[in-house]
Amino acid sequence: xxxxxxxxxxxxxxxxxxxxxxFSISFSSxxxxxxxxxxxxxxxPDLNPPEAKFSSTQRDGDEFLTYEFxxxxxxxxxxxxDFGDGNSSTAKDGLNxxxxxxxxxxxxxxxDKLGATSTYSEMIEVIEPVAPGAKLPAILEPSFEDNSLPDxxxxxxxxxxxxxxxxxxxxxxxxxxxxQAAKFPSDGSRMAYQELEVSPNTxxxxxxxxxxxxxxxxxxxxAMLGGKLTDLANVPDQTLAxxxxxxxxxxxxxxxxxxxxxSGANETVAIYITNEAVECRIDAFSLELGINVLLPPILEPSFEDLSLPDxxxxxxxxxxxxxxxxxxxxxxxxxxxxQAAKFPSDGSRMAYQELxxxxxxxxxxxxWYTMKxxxxxxxxxAMLEGQLTDLANVxxxxxxxxxxxxxSDSESYVKVDLPFTSGDDGTVAIYVTNxxxxxxxxxxxxxxxx
Amino acid sequence: MxxxxxxxxxxxxxxFTSSCSDFLEPVPNSGITTESYYTSEEEVETGLISIYDALxxxxxxxxxxxxxxQYEFYLTEMRSDNTRTKSQEGEAAQFxxxxxxxxxxxxxxxxxxxxxxxxxxxxxxxxLEIVQDPNKLAAFEAEAKFNRAxxxxxxxxxxxxxxxxxxxxxxxxxxxxxxxxxxxxxxxLIVSDLxxxxxxxxxxxxxxxxxxxxxxxxxxxxxxxxxxxxxxGLCEDVMxxxxxxxxxxxxxxxxxxxxxxIFAIGYESGLDADSQDFSAEWxxxxxxxxxxxxVTNDAVxxxxxxxxxxxxxxxxxxxxxxxxxxxxxxxxxxEDGGADGKSxxxxxxxxxxxxxxxxxxxxxxxxxxxxxxxxxxxxFPSALESFQxxxxxxxxxxxxxxxxxxxxxxxILERRMELAFENHRLFDLIRFGVAESVLSEFSAANGxxxxxxxxxxxxxxREINLSNxxxxxxxxx
Numbered sequence: 018x019x020x021x022x023x024x025x026x027x028x029x030x031x032x033x034x035x036x037x038x039x040f041s042i043s044f045s046s047x048x049x050x051x052x053x054x055x056x057x058x059x060x061x062p063d064l065n066p067p068e069a070k071f072s073s074t075q076r077d078g079d080e081f082l083t084y085e086f087x088x089x090x091x092x093x094x095x096x097x098x099d100f101g102d103g104n105s106s107t108a109k110d111g112l113n114x115x116x117x118x119x120x121x122x123x124x125x126x127x128x129d130k131l132g133a134t135s136t137y138s139e140m141i142e143v144i145e146p147v148a149p150g151a152k153l154p155a156i157l158e159p160s161f162e163d164n165s166l167p168d169x170x171x172x173x174x175x176x177x178x179x180x181x182x183x184x185x186x187x188x189x190x191x192x193x194x195x196x197q198a199a200k201f202p203s204d205g206s207r208m209a210y211q212e213l214e215v216s217p218n219t220x221x222x223x224x225x226x227x228x229x230x231x232x233x234x235x236x237x238x239x240a241m242l243g244g245k246l247t248d249l250a251n252v253p254d255q256t257l258a259x260x261x262x263x264x265x266x267x268x269x270x271x272x273x274x275x276x277x278x279x280s281g282a283n284e285t286v287a288i289y290i291t292n293e294a295v296e297c298r299i300d301a302f303s304l305e306l307g308i309n310v311l312l313p314p315i316l317e318p319s320f321e322d323l324s325l326p327d328x329x330x331x332x333x334x335x336x337x338x339x340x341x342x343x344x345x346x347x348x349x350x351x352x353x354x355x356q357a358a359k360f361p362s363d364g365s366r367m368a369y370q371e372l373x374x375x376x377x378x379x380x381x382x383x384x385w386y387t388m389k390x391x392x393x394x395x396x397x398x399a400m401l402e403g404q405l406t407d408l409a410n411v412x413x414x415x416x417x418x419x420x421x422x423x424x425s426d427s428e429s430y431v432k433v434d435l436p437f438t439s440g441d442d443g444t445v446a447i448y449v450t451n452x453x454x455x456x457x458x459x460x461x462x463x464x465x466x467x
Numbered sequence: 468m469x470x471x472x473x474x475x476x477x478x479x480x481x482x483f484t485s486s487c488s489d490f491l492e493p494v495p496n497s498g499i500t501t502e503s504y505y506t507s508e509e510e511v512e513t514g515l516i517s518i519y520d521a522l523x524x525x526x527x528x529x530x531x532x533x534x535x536x537q538y539e540f541y542l543t544e545m546r547s548d549n550t551r552t553k554s555q556e557g558e559a560a561q562f563x564x565x566x567x568x569x570x571x572x573x574x575x576x577x578x579x580x581x582x583x584x585x586x587x588x589x590x591x592x593x594x595l596e597i598v599q600d601p602n603k604l605a606a607f608e609a610e611a612k613f614n615r616a617x618x619x620x621x622x623x624x625x626x627x628x629x630x631x632x633x634x635x636x637x638x639x640x641x642x643x644x645x646x647x648x649x650x651x652x653x654x655x656l657i658v659s660d661l662x663x664x665x666x667x668x669x670x671x672x673x674x675x676x677x678x679x680x681x682x683x684x685x686x687x688x689x690x691x692x693x694x695x696x697x698x699x700g701l702c703e704d705v706m707x708x709x710x711x712x713x714x715x716x717x718x719x720x721x722x723x724x725x726x727x728x729i730f731a732i733g734y735e736s737g738l739d740a741d742s743q744d745f746s747a748e749w750x751x752x753x754x755x756x757x758x759x760x761x762v763t764n765d766a767v768x769x770x771x772x773x774x775x776x777x778x779x780x781x782x783x784x785x786x787x788x789x790x791x792x793x794x795x796x797x798x799x800x801x802e803d804g805g806a807d808g809k810s811x812x813x814x815x816x817x818x819x820x821x822x823x824x825x826x827x828x829x830x831x832x833x834x835x836x837x838x839x840x841x842x843x844x845x846x847f848p849s850a851l852e853s854f855q856x857x858x859x860x861x862x863x864x865x866x867x868x869x870x871x872x873x874x875x876x877x878x879i880l881e882r883r884m885e886l887a888f889e890n891h892r893l894f895d896l897i898r899f900g901v902a903e904s905v906l907s908e909f910s911a912a913n914g915x916x917x918x919x920x921x922x923x924x925x926x927x928x929r930e931i932n933l934s935n936x937x938x939x940x941x942x943x944x
Contacts, residue, residue: 070942074900077875078843085903087919089942109918110907148842217696218838218847244700281849282699282837311848311871373869375846443846443871 067093069127069137071111081145086111086123093127093135101141115143151306154213156288159302161187161197173197179210181249185290193226193271193300201237201292201299203230209290212245213304215280220307223278223288226271227262227299235295237262239276243283252289257281262297271300277307308465310375315447318461320346320356332356336449338369340408344449352385352430352459360396360451360458362389368449371404372463376443379467385430386421386458394454396421398433401448402440411448416440421456430459436467505594511607514591518614519675521584522732526742526817528755530572535580536732536822537745539890540760541573542625542924547892548909549766549883553751553758553791565910565917567924569944575927578626581618585632588615593635609667613676613684616660617824620688623653624894627923627941631656645934647926654692661685670708673724674733674821679708683729683825686833691898699837702830705729706853710827712860717780719826721801729825736800736819746799746818751787751808753799753815761785762792765909766887774884775861781887783808794888797822828857828885835878836899844874854878857885875899897922918943 070089075081088096088110098106100113101121115121120142128134157176158165165171177199178184185207188200201207215221227237240252240259258278280286290299316335317324324330336358337343344366347359360366374380386396399411399418417437439445449458505511524535541562544550551563561567567574591611598604615633622629628647633656636643664681671677686701711726713719719727735741747754749761762782770778785791786808798804799815831853838850845851854873859866861884882895896902903919910917920943931938 074903076904077900085919087903087922089920091940091942110903112907217699217840218849282696282703284696309847311846311851313869373871375871 063129063131063133065092065129066133067091067127067129067135069093069125069135071123071125071137071139073123073139073141075143075146080114082117082143083112083114084141084143086113086125088125088127090125090127090135090137093129095128095130097126097128099124099126118143118145149216151216151219151309152214153304153306154215156213156302156304157211160193160195160300161199162195163197174199174209177209177211179208179246181210181246182206182208185209188298191228191269191271191298193228195300198298198300199290201290201297203233203235203292203294203296205291205293207292209299210246210287212285212287214284215286217280217282217284219280220309221278221280221286222305222307223276223302224273224305225276225299225302226273227264227297228268228271229262229265229292229295229297231265231268233295234263234265235293235297237290237292237297237299239274239299240289241276241278242287242289243281244287245285246287246289257283257286265295271298279307310378310380310465311373312463312465313372313374315370315372315461315463319352319354319459320358321354322356333358333368336368336370338367338405340369340405341365341367344368347457350387350428350430350457352387354459357457357459358449360449360456362392362394362451362453362455364450364452366451368458369405369446371444371446374439374443374445376439376441378439379465380437380439381464381467382435382437382447382461383432383464384435384458384461385432386423386456387427387430388421388424388451388456389427389454390424392453393422393424394452394456396449396451396456396458398435398458399448399450400435400437401446403442403444403446405446405448414446416445424454430457501590505597508598508600508603511591511594511598514587514594515607515610518584518587518591518611519732521580521587522614522617523734523741523743524580526739526744528744530576533580533583534576535584537743538573538577538580539621540745540749540888542577543890543893544760544888546921546924547896548763548906549887549892550760550794551763552756553761553785553788554756559756559759564915565906565921567921567944569925569928569931569940571925571927574924575929578622578927578930581622582632584618585615586635588612588618589632589635605667606669609664609681610676612660613664613668613681616657616664616681616688617684619653619657619660620684623650623657624691624897625924626926629653629926641935641937645930645937647938654688657688658685661688673728674731677730679705679710680730680825682708683830683833686830686837690833690836693841695837695840699834702834702837705827705830706834710830712827712831712856714860716777716860719823719828720780720796720820723821727827728821728823729827729830731821731823731825733821734819736813737817739817742817742819743822744816744818745822746797746820747815749794749797750799750804750815751785751791751793753804753809753811758785758791758793760794760888762794762888763913765913766883767792769880769883770887773880774887775858776863777861777884777887781884796888823889828860829882829891831857832878832882832885835873839873839875839878842875844872846872854881857881861885920944 068091071086074085076083096109098111101123102115104113122138122140124138126134126136158171158173161173163173173187174184186200187197189197192198199209238259238261241257242255243257244255258276260274260276264272317330317332320332322332332346333343342365345359347357351357397418397420399415401414402416403414417435419433419435423431522535524537525532545562552560558571561571588611595604595608598607628649630644630646631648632643661681661684665678668676668678668681670679682701682704686698689698713725713727734743744754748756748759751758770781782792783795785793797820799811799818800813802811804811834853835850838847839845851870855868858868862868879899883892896905902922906917923941925941925944931940
């Protein structure tokens, strides 16, 4: 009996399950059960449509007509660029060189594979960037005149006030120019302060005129400060340049001061004026740009022994070149010092020195020469552009030269100013040769400007 | 039961007189929690030190540990034209191919690591009221803010808009954690933190924050933002703080904490807790990988032509695989690895080489960059002087290497030569505005997949997922 049940029960259960299955199938439609409702194209909404976006960057320097466009679109797979000048592209990032300066509209169409698109446009103005020149700010109320502010108002010292101290007084005479000047009483209790917006690292020259009462020793100090002054204790740290005027010879006569300074790491500088012990007047401030070029030292400029920066040298070590034999040294006559350079009459010697200068800038080379009387000869000083590697190139590399032919007095030196403009290279060379007659040369110097 | 009202009164009295927070939230006396820990100055200082621990990262092969700056080269140098993996496959190779995925574990690791630095800095800032000595308080605040700024500066350059967390937040503060804030606001926080750091710090340490480190970092921040005059002034402050170039280029890396180092992450060799393994990873199958941060041919060619003395101390031919080139700036514990270049006497995976974040040559070149002020060249004497100092060490045989003008391209090249494999290259290219042109050319020449959106990394997918839709992804991912 027990065995029978064990066999029989599973059979009954299986039968029951089959019947249930048949029963349930008969209620569901076969067609629905075995096929799927496939989604048609576009039946699902595009939940992440593309969004077009780009940014543009102009290339530097000579490549200013070329723009790079960074594609910042999201959820997009395909791109269509219209650069606004007829050019187009389907690359992800855009790159285009425009034919000329002008205004262009760039359009980016970003799309995805569902056909959704997004369009973004931006207008650019293609212009050659100009190197910004150095700023030259106007000093306000420079001569302390009434109503001299740009809007026609002002009491002559409104631009010179500061919370850090009492403002100086105004005097009606003596002045250097106009009707008024600034006056600082002898107790040194007053000050003047004005901030100026400048370009960093730039050479400027501040010019002004001062006078002080006769007799009593004292001083008037004009300091150029880097940055804004917030505490008088910082004046020494912030001073870029200063001039202490002490001329008490004539209270009626103004003395001119030129105060050069470099603005350094500052976009703001300030004029700060104080005095001590004596009544002072100051007037007629002006600001000009200094000369912003490299001024390299000429080594052994007067051909003296031991005159190199490290205290060594035979007076001509800096003038040697592989291209020819070095000139000689003479002990007299010289223009200054103990020695000068000497070029014997056979014209076999030369002198050569390279200098690193600011490209495309004006300079003046100054030197002194003399030569023996007799046969007509010459001494030539040439400024060459770049390094000289072959004497055959001297002519093509010459940017300025002077041929000295003054044979009137072999004992007296003649001064020569040789102006030149440096080339793109930034390296120039002094090249000295002579012809037919013994010549001497001495005292080289270089200054900026012509 | 008439005493019942007294009993009730007694119970109620007891309930009302006990402070709820003490009563219901007892402080466990068998363990330390953040809330109970900070009770003295010394303990706040240990909080400060823990920030450097977060910067060091964990030296392990477990990808779930925060590896911090030990992983930085993947995200920076290997995403530039300087380095790549040796095998050119796997997750690490996504960087060199410019096809980084939002799921990249190395990116997520760095992101988490640097937010951990920020968290630890915020913990110190939240516990400053414990510090009594006003000088120490200012110094602690400055040091925490320096590190927070350092972390944010790297994150904002790598990821763009990122969440700003400037205080200790609760895990439920969803909004702060997952709101991407515009980069300009992140930079505002960085600048203000670094200015506090400059005011509050002195120049005592090289592996902890210092005034000069804060000045140099702020200079770089201002260069990034285009505030050139401020950057120049800060560089000049550092230049008058007594730092000097090492005479021998190699000494920068193996004469640790020398006069040229302004800020470095300190490591100690042989210690699990304080060593690093990037030195080993850069060798041939010495670390977990078969070799990463291998030098690209592009970098080899540039170094050979323009590196001068620096070339031999920057890369070498891999002795056991001579078609490949390895970085030699951070050889494990200074060992060269013998004839095959991978046999080290000490444990290379427990290396002690400090990671240099800021050094003086970087500041000198930043000084030139500040004076150039976004222009295409400069001839200002002070810039020429700084540039020449760097060049004279690299080219001693032609010193003094005077120049009359430095172009922007020359400056970018000089930075690449001087600072190769020190994780500067990518940031330099971006800062100078040439990343798109340089990297697309490099990518085209080497069959890589660069496009402009690769200049930002993806926000880690994990963060996007946790944000429940609050965080958007960077374009291109």
